[in-house]
Amino acid sequence: MVQVSWWGRMSTSLPITDEDVAAWAATHPDLLLARRADGTTERPGAERVAAFMAAQPHFAQAMRFQYAQAHELVPATAQQVMAA
Structure with missing residues (x-):
């Protein structure tokens, strides 16, 4: 199980699709x-991964953030808080 906690609000209009994120995550x-x-x-x-992203909005947002951070599309100081 993944639990995601958010402080504040983050929204982006990144030029990516969930399929792009899922393919990257799988690698x-x-x-x-x-x-x-x-x-x-x-x-x-x-x-x-794509199917789970479609079914779980919080998971999808977490994966998009990981993708964006890995590709330097969000500031380095942006943080996502995750707890197991």
Whole structure:
């Protein structure tokens, strides 16, 4: 489970799509790990990341922020607070 906490409000009009973000996230195995009900883990592919982004707005916003930060589209001083 991922819990995302936000202080303040962040909105952007980045020139990217969720598919771009999902494809990028899938190529960075240090970002995501899926756990099945039986306890096995796997690295989710771009399609699965995109589907989860579509279903979970907070997750989608977190992934967009990670993408934007990695591509220097947001100021270095911007921070996202995440708790496990």
